[in-house]
Amino acid sequence: MSLLSCWCLPLVLLGFQAETARLPLRVTIDESPPHAVRLYGLPAEMLSALQQAEISSRDWQDVYRVEVAGSEQAQSNLPPVAGSYRVEADHIVFVPRFALQRGQPYRVRVWPNRLKGAPAAWPGLWQDVLILPDSDVAPRTRVVAIYPSSDLLPENQLKFYIHFSQPMRRGEAYRHIRLLDNTGHPVPYPFLELPEELWDPSQQRFTLLLDPGRIKRGLKPREEFGPILESGNSYTLLIDAQWKDAAGRPLIEGAAKKFRVTEPDEQQPNLESWKLRLPRAGSREALEVLFDEALDHGLLQRMIWITDATDSPVPGQVEILRKETVWRFVPENPWMAGPYQLCVDARLEDLAGNSLARPFEVDLFERVEVQSKADVRRRLFRVEP
Amino acid sequence: MRARSSLLFVLSMLLVATLGVVLAGEGPEGLKPGTVTLKSAGPIAFAPDGVLLIGDPVAATVYAVATGDTKGDPEKAEYRIEAIDEKVAALLGVSSSDILIADVAANPTSGNVYLSVARGRGPDAQAVIVRTNPQGEFDILPLENVACAKAELPNPPREAGQGRFNQRALAITDLAYVAGSVIVAGLANEEFASTLRVLPYPFAEGTRGAGVEIYHGSHGRFETQSPIRTFTSYVLEGEPHILAAYTCTPLVKIPLKQLAPGAKVRGVTIAELGNRNQPLDMFVYSKDGKDYLLVANSRRGVMKISAVELSGNYNITQRIEGTAGAGFETLEGWTGVVHLDRLNSQCALVLSQNESGRLDLRSVPLP
Numbered sequence: 175m176s177l178l179s180c181w182c183l184p185l186v187l188l189g190f191q192a193e194t195a196r197l198p199l200r201v202t203i204d205e206s207p208p209h210a211v212r213l214y215g216l217p218a219e220m221l222s223a224l225q226q227a228e229i230s231s232r233d234w235q236d237v238y239r240v241e242v243a244g245s246e247q248a249q250s251n252l253p254p255v256a257g258s259y260r261v262e263a264d265h266i267v268f269v270p271r272f273a274l275q276r277g278q279p280y281r282v283r284v285w286p287n288r289l290k291g292a293p294a295a296w297p298g299l300w301q302d303v304l305i306l307p308d309s310d311v312a313p314r315t316r317v318v319a320i321y322p323s324s325d326l327l328p329e330n331q332l333k334f335y336i337h338f339s340q341p342m343r344r345g346e347a348y349r350h351i352r353l354l355d356n357t358g359h360p361v362p363y364p365f366l367e368l369p370e371e372l373w374d375p376s377q378q379r380f381t382l383l384l385d386p387g388r389i390k391r392g393l394k395p396r397e398e399f400g401p402i403l404e405s406g407n408s409y410t411l412l413i414d415a416q417w418k419d420a421a422g423r424p425l426i427e428g429a430a431k432k433f434r435v436t437e438p439d440e441q442q443p444n445l446e447s448w449k450l451r452l453p454r455a456g457s458r459e460a461l462e463v464l465f466d467e468a469l470d471h472g473l474l475q476r477m478i479w480i481t482d483a484t485d486s487p488v489p490g491q492v493e494i495l496r497k498e499t500v501w502r503f504v505p506e507n508p509w510m511a512g513p514y515q516l517c518v519d520a521r522l523e524d525l526a527g528n529s530l531a532r533p534f535e536v537d538l539f540e541r542v543e544v545q546s547k548a549d550v551r552r553r554l555f556r557v558e559p
Numbered sequence: 560m561r562a563r564s565s566l567l568f569v570l571s572m573l574l575v576a577t578l579g580v581v582l583a584g585e586g587p588e589g590l591k592p593g594t595v596t597l598k599s600a601g602p603i604a605f606a607p608d609g610v611l612l613i614g615d616p617v618a619a620t621v622y623a624v625a626t627g628d629t630k631g632d633p634e635k636a637e638y639r640i641e642a643i644d645e646k647v648a649a650l651l652g653v654s655s656s657d658i659l660i661a662d663v664a665a666n667p668t669s670g671n672v673y674l675s676v677a678r679g680r681g682p683d684a685q686a687v688i689v690r691t692n693p694q695g696e697f698d699i700l701p702l703e704n705v706a707c708a709k710a711e712l713p714n715p716p717r718e719a720g721q722g723r724f725n726q727r728a729l730a731i732t733d734l735a736y737v738a739g740s741v742i743v744a745g746l747a748n749e750e751f752a753s754t755l756r757v758l759p760y761p762f763a764e765g766t767r768g769a770g771v772e773i774y775h776g777s778h779g780r781f782e783t784q785s786p787i788r789t790f791t792s793y794v795l796e797g798e799p800h801i802l803a804a805y806t807c808t809p810l811v812k813i814p815l816k817q818l819a820p821g822a823k824v825r826g827v828t829i830a831e832l833g834n835r836n837q838p839l840d841m842f843v844y845s846k847d848g849k850d851y852l853l854v855a856n857s858r859r860g861v862m863k864i865s866a867v868e869l870s871g872n873y874n875i876t877q878r879i880e881g882t883a884g885a886g887f888e889t890l891e892g893w894t895g896v897v898h899l900d901r902l903n904s905q906c907a908l909v910l911s912q913n914e915s916g917r918l919d920l921r922s923v924p925l926p
Contacts, residue, residue, distance in 0.1 A: 242649040251642075252649040253697045270652050271699065272678055272685055278654060332751060343680040345659045363835045366806060367857070369897075370601070370661070372748035374726035375617060377682040381748040385835075386785060386806065399835075420681025472726060472749040527751050534751075 197296055201282045203304045207273035211240050211282060211304065214265040220289065225261040234259040237288045240268050243279035243303055255280070277308030315340040315419040317429035320411065321471035322525050324497040325432060328439035329405045330389050330534065332527040334382040334431075335472050336413065341377040341420040350417035351382060356408040364388075364402045377420060381472070389526075390535055403435045439526040442533050443469060445518055445551050455511035455559045461503045463516065468498040470523045477519035480505075483512050509557045516553045586610075586625035586706025589761020595622050595702040595709070597686035600675040603664045606736040606760060611664070611673060611700070613688065614731035614743065619713070621734060621743055623762060625706035628669045628690070633903045636670030636693050642917040643674075643910070647689050650697045651678045659684075660918065663898040665908045672908060672920065673700065691920070710762040712743065733840075736760060737792040738799060738815065744787035746806075755787055755803075757818050771818050793843045793852070795870050802852060802869070804838030810854070810885070812869070829869065830885040833859045840899040844907075844925050853899065853907060853926070854887075861893035863926050890926050 199215035239254035257270040274280060281303050286296040319337040336351075353364040364384055372381035384403075388396045403409060415428040447466050453459035461480065471494060478501050480488040490505040520531035527534035530551055586592075587608040599617035606612055609629040613622045640646065648655040662675040671692045677684040688700035712729065727749045734743045741758040754770030790803040792815065799815040803826065811826035818824065832838055837857040843866075844851055850866035868885035895912040902908040906922040913919050 242652060242654060244645065244649070251646070253646055255652040256650050256699055272652055274652050275657070341682045344677070344684070345680050367837070368730065368746065368806070369839070370616070370730035370732065370746070372728070372730060372746070374728050374748065375682065379726055383751070386751070420683070470749070475726065521750055523750070
């Protein structure tokens with residue numbers, strides 16, 4: 175394991191034994207990633223011999239290691255930072271496996287007397303602490319939207335989407351969100367706290383589920399603690415400013431969403447009852463679909479689309495308007511006169527999780543069978559000149 | 560001539576022998592040399608022959624990686640690693656607040672322990688599999704030029720023109736190798752109800768698996784399809800079953816043979832694990848000739864349920880008053896458990912949060 179065992183060259187013969195015990199060691203850290211750590215000050219002959227030896231990372235760590243700086247007690251038990259070593263003409267480079275982090279102190283420990291042929295007077299341990307300054311610590315992220323945007327929500331509201339202006343940090347979401355009742359007291363355990371946390375891939379949108387155990391009827395949590403939201407009452411969803419973004423900075427400010435609760439919604443969205451505001455052929459006017467209730471903001475982004483007479487998707491821009499009750503579509507190219515189809519993925523849900531395919535709760539005695547085997551519901555419309 | 564034939568024979572045998580070595584070098588069945596680039600590291604579990612299954616939720620992919628870690632005596636493995644989160648973080652060059660440990664799995668062939676880790680907490684976090692052993696040594700599992708295979712889970716953007724709006728992400732909540740299949744439970748961030756996927760193993764080229772919808776009727780008149788949080792397999796009355804615990808607390812049994820592609824299955828609810836709670840991990844073990852299920856929960860500690868109870872003819876379809884269904888014992892002293900796995904025939908492997916908030920890894924005698 176020791177560096178001694180794997181050296182092929184007898185360094186004692188190389189003549190640097192005459193060096194004094196004064197060993198002018200110093201370390202530097204590269205400004206650019208991966209922030210290699212360079213150890214200077216060993217005699218050239220020794221470096222030259224090391225260059226020719228084959229030494230594993232594990233053996234290197236016995237004489238030169240970079241560690242995350244911790245307390246003295248913890249330090250002895252911490253493994254060194256993973257990485258590889260290389261000998262240059264006048265120094266030894268440690269290249270970390272992952273780029274070192276700004277603002278994190280690193281301790282470099284060197285045991286010169288473990289090097290083969292080291293003079294007896296060389297120190298047993300030499301150490302230094304390095305840190306890459308992190309000047310960029312001012313808050314710059316804020317909550318930009320909370321959906322649903324309506325301030326009237328059904329008693330069986332299923333989820334919220336919280337949008338941020340920059341990527342956020344995973345693993346602490348539930349500490350920073352509270353639901354307050356109309357007296358300002360926190361509602362106990364309102365959320366389904368998933369260890370994985372539900373983020374979009376950019377970590378700018380967080381999905382917050384209310385505990386379905388207290389939404390679904392007949393489940394034990396609801397039987398014991400009642401529903402989370404009660405019709406007629408007002409609530410505030412509160413996000414505190416201590417929630418950190420991906421760079422570790424707190425938010426510029428907290429955010430609050432106040433809403434009043436109405437009767438539970440057990441109706442499925444119905445494509446046939448939606449109103450269409452049709453464009454004219456030859457124009458790039460918007461097609462507007464007006465729902466009879468607010469639908470899920472996240473799903474609306476991708477679960478409705480238009481196909482033309484050849485059943486090809488029509489490219490264009492989608493906007494969700496009027497508190498998620500309007501889906502607006504502007505085509506890239508002018509509309510042609512003739513038939514089009516409004517296509518809706520049957521998994522599209524309203525605020526209470528009722529989808530076109532099925533209600534959130536299926537009643538065993540009044541069983542609602544899935545209306546169609548198809549995953550996609552279609553409604554024909556014509557664009558006239 | 561004869562000499563030449565002999566030489567050719569020897570050469571051809573050498574060639575065969577060499578090829579044999581090369582083929583053996585490809586590792587366990589169905590795996591080919593390659594490099595695995597993880598976008599994220601979620602739940603992990605072991606398949607036979609020291610093959611590690613890694614769930615990558617961001618890529619919506621499950622990887623099978625030959626660890627080559629097939630020697631050792633798991634029965635002798637013991638663990639007592641305090642503040643393992645600090646140690647793993649130190650190995651990766653950061654402080655413990657900059658990593659997340661998504662899962663822990665014990666290699667049943669060697670007794671070594673694997674941790675699925677995110678280095679960093681932002682969208683550019685690096686996914687790493689860290690390995691440790693009873694001596695408390697740590698290293699990073701190499702994923703370059705290893706025998707591997709993958710299965711992609713369907714998470715496609717909708718029709719053309721809609722893809723740019725797709726913010727849907729998949730959280731893989733659990734995965735396991737069960738009798739020739741890899742079963743994956745997941746939860747999407749947009750649709751509440753997600754399907755269980757069954758992937759034939761070894762993964763064939765282009766394997767995507769098929770979803771199974773599982774309903775359970777634990778709430779009086781209402782039945783539901785909801786996400787599975789954790790599951791394990793167990794033979795009940797001679798028939799292999801999946802025991803699955805849901806995010807809203809029911810423990811459900813489902814005959815394995817019903818998990819056919821595209822099937823809609825009704826599971827039988829055999830217990831309610833309690834309110835304000837989420838099941839985290841579970842496994843089945845034997846002690847003194849009896850089988851038990853061990854379930855770790857977010858707020859309700861670790862529960863032990865005897866196989867006799869599991870086989871009981873429970874089918875909760877009534878509104879529950881008090882603790883109905885299979886009886887369970889909540890174990891004293893098993894506090895702060897965040898992950899649980901079976902280490903060997905005598906011990907469980909427990910990752911738990913201690914009073915100072917640090918994570919300790921310990922082997923604990925099976926209760």
